[in-house]
Amino acid sequence: MAIFLLSNWKRSILNNRKSQLWWLDSNQTKPNQTVSDKPGGIHVKRSDATLPTLDAEKRANRYSWIFAGVWTVVIAMLLYWNIQMIREHTRNLAINKARANFNKDQAFRFWASKHGGVYVPATEHTPPSPYLEHIPDRDIETPSGKQLTLMNPAYMIRQLNEDFGELFGVHGHITSLLLHRPENMPDEWERAALLQFEQGIKEISEFTTLDGQPYLRLMQPMYTSEGCLKCHSYQGYKIGDVRGGVSVSVPIQNYLNEERRQTQVNIRSFGVVWLLGLLGLYGGSRRLRASELKREKILVQTIEMIIATVEKRDPYTAGHQFKVAALVESIAHDMRLPAQQIEGLRFGATIHDIGKIFVPSLILNQTGKLTEAEFQKIKIHPKSGYDVVNKMDFPWPAAQMIYQHHERLDGSGYPCGIKGDEILLEAKILAVADVIDAMISDRPYRKGLTVEDVLQEITQGRGKLYDEVVVDAAVRLIKLGLLDRYFD
Numbered sequence: 001m002a003i004f005l006l007s008n009w010k011r012s013i014l015n016n017r018k019s020q021l022w023w024l025d026s027n028q029t030k031p032n033q034t035v036s037d038k039p040g041g042i043h044v045k046r047s048d049a050t051l052p053t054l055d056a057e058k059r060a061n062r063y064s065w066i067f068a069g070v071w072t073v074v075i076a077m078l079l080y081w082n083i084q085m086i087r088e089h090t091r092n093l094a095i096n097k098a099r100a101n102f103n104k105d106q107a108f109r110f111w112a113s114k115h116g117g118v119y120v121p122a123t124e125h126t127p128p129s130p131y132l133e134h135i136p137d138r139d140i141e142t143p144s145g146k147q148l149t150l151m152n153p154a155y156m157i158r159q160l161n162e163d164f165g166e167l168f169g170v171h172g173h174i175t176s177l178l179l180h181r182p183e184n185m186p187d188e189w190e191r192a193a194l195l196q197f198e199q200g201i202k203e204i205s206e207f208t209t210l211d212g213q214p215y216l217r218l219m220q221p222m223y224t225s226e227g228c229l230k231c232h233s234y235q236g237y238k239i240g241d242v243r244g245g246v247s248v249s250v251p252i253q254n255y256l257n258e259e260r261r262q263t264q265v266n267i268r269s270f271g272v273v274w275l276l277g278l279l280g281l282y283g284g285s286r287r288l289r290a291s292e293l294k295r296e297k298i299l300v301q302t303i304e305m306i307i308a309t310v311e312k313r314d315p316y317t318a319g320h321q322f323k324v325a326a327l328v329e330s331i332a333h334d335m336r337l338p339a340q341q342i343e344g345l346r347f348g349a350t351i352h353d354i355g356k357i358f359v360p361s362l363i364l365n366q367t368g369k370l371t372e373a374e375f376q377k378i379k380i381h382p383k384s385g386y387d388v389v390n391k392m393d394f395p396w397p398a399a400q401m402i403y404q405h406h407e408r409l410d411g412s413g414y415p416c417g418i419k420g421d422e423i424l425l426e427a428k429i430l431a432v433a434d435v436i437d438a439m440i441s442d443r444p445y446r447k448g449l450t451v452e453d454v455l456q457e458i459t460q461g462r463g464k465l466y467d468e469v470v471v472d473a474a475v476r477l478i479k480l481g482l483l484d485r486y487f488d
């Protein structure tokens with residue numbers, strides 16, 4: 001007596017979770033009990049068979065990891081964006097402060113220029129400017145005898161800066177490429193900026209360090225206007241020319257401190273939100289896992305129920321289905337199909353003849369030749385099976401496999417007579433495995449045929465009835481001894 005071991009099924013990924021998936025635990029069958037298919041001596045050892053795996057736990061875990069990854073990326077991006085905003089805010093604050101300062105000086109300068117300079121009492125602190133010697137009224141005397149001297153705008157602002165600079169905390173410097181007063185010489189950075197102003201650029205700013213302290217330097221050009229010509233026309237300037245520029249340097253240590261503080265607050269609060277999100281996700285994923293497992297359990301129970309139903313009524317068909325499932329799996333492996341597809345095939349094969357429960361036993365077990373009417377009754381089993389299985393939501397095309405497993409490549413099959421590519425690959429594989437097992441097993445009306453008969457049948461039908469690739473795989477496997485297990 002040959003023992004048919006569905007040993008391949010052991011390869012099931014989740015078979016460590018036996019209690020979930022091994023239908024051996026169902027109370028109808030004791031471990032290692034064998035189910036005999038009626039006439040032929042082939043036994044199916046049920047303890048070696050597992051139900052298809054649905055990977056519910058794996059799937060739930062994968063979703064959780066994906067969510068956690070997306071969540072982390074989103075939070076990281078938001079945080080990055082926020083830090084950029086804070087930086088930009090700091091920069092803008094410093095730049096605005098520099099501009100405000102610049103504009104105020106500028107207004108002051110224009111005011112003084114408009115008056116052609118201003119007269120102030122000549123003192124030791126404010127001596128007559130040697131640079132204004134060419135101006136006829138540089139020094140005047142009031143009727144009461146007070147000595148007044150003319151202050152040019154640049155002189156004025158310079159004095160303002162020197163005397164009260166710490167009040168603004170911002171250093172201003174007026175300079176030019178063509179100097180009236182040599183001490184107003186530009187530094188390297190200012191010279192580069194002045195050259196750019198000549199090209200039409202309106203403002204230059206840079207975050208840098210001066211004497212080891214962080215500073216924002218900002219410089220804008222000064223254009224020659226009507227009022228300027230009184231004192232600067234001798235240098236050849238015309239209205240509209242870049243006369244020079246004023247640079248302001250704003251110390252930004254305070255801003256940087258504030259920036260750092262805000263950045264830290266942001267990192268902390270985003271961190272908290274991130275953690276809360278992960279916690280929520282963890283809770284959610286546990287629930288998802290539980291519901292996926294429940295779904296899987298219900299599905300497994302459904303499948304068990306189907307198998308048990310067939311077995312109760314027709315043990316022969318039940319045994320046939322297990323063997324076909326094993327054949328199908330070997331062929332599919334040989335064809336290098338993806339694991340998920342093989343799983344679906346295995347499952348579909350395990351219940352492929354479920355429709356036979358609607359065919360009267362008398363006809364199924366008939367020993368003589370079938371009448372046309374009886375054969376018609378048998379022919380409806382793919383459709384009946386399809387109708388039953390189609391009502392259930394399996395993750396594989398099981399219903400179609402069942403529907404099409406008697407279809408043939410050339411359209412000579414039943415029930416629909418579809419052809420070639422219209423037939424599902426799974427159904428093509430199932431068809432070949434079904435034929436192989438049917439031929440080699442003893443039937444009520446004949447003894448089992450030989451391996452040679454099988455080889456002849458499927459090679460003759462290759463490309464006509466049966467898919468070429470499937471036949472090639474089956475032939476290769478049979479030559480390697482696939483069917484040896486049927487015989488002692």
Ligand code: HEC
Pocket residue numbers: 109110112113116117129131132150151152153154155156158174175176178179180181182184222223224225227228229230231232243244245
């Ligand atoms: C009352 C005469 C007077 C008027 C008006 C005047 N400046 Fe001047 N300006 C001077 C003198 C004198 C200096 C050099 C001495 C100093 O820095 O005080 C100077 C210096 C400058 C400098 C610094 C670079 C250098 O050459 O030393 C710039 C830039 C400048 N003036 C631009 C202008 C512009 C622009 C105007 C018109 C909005 C203007 N000045 C109007 C007399 C004047």
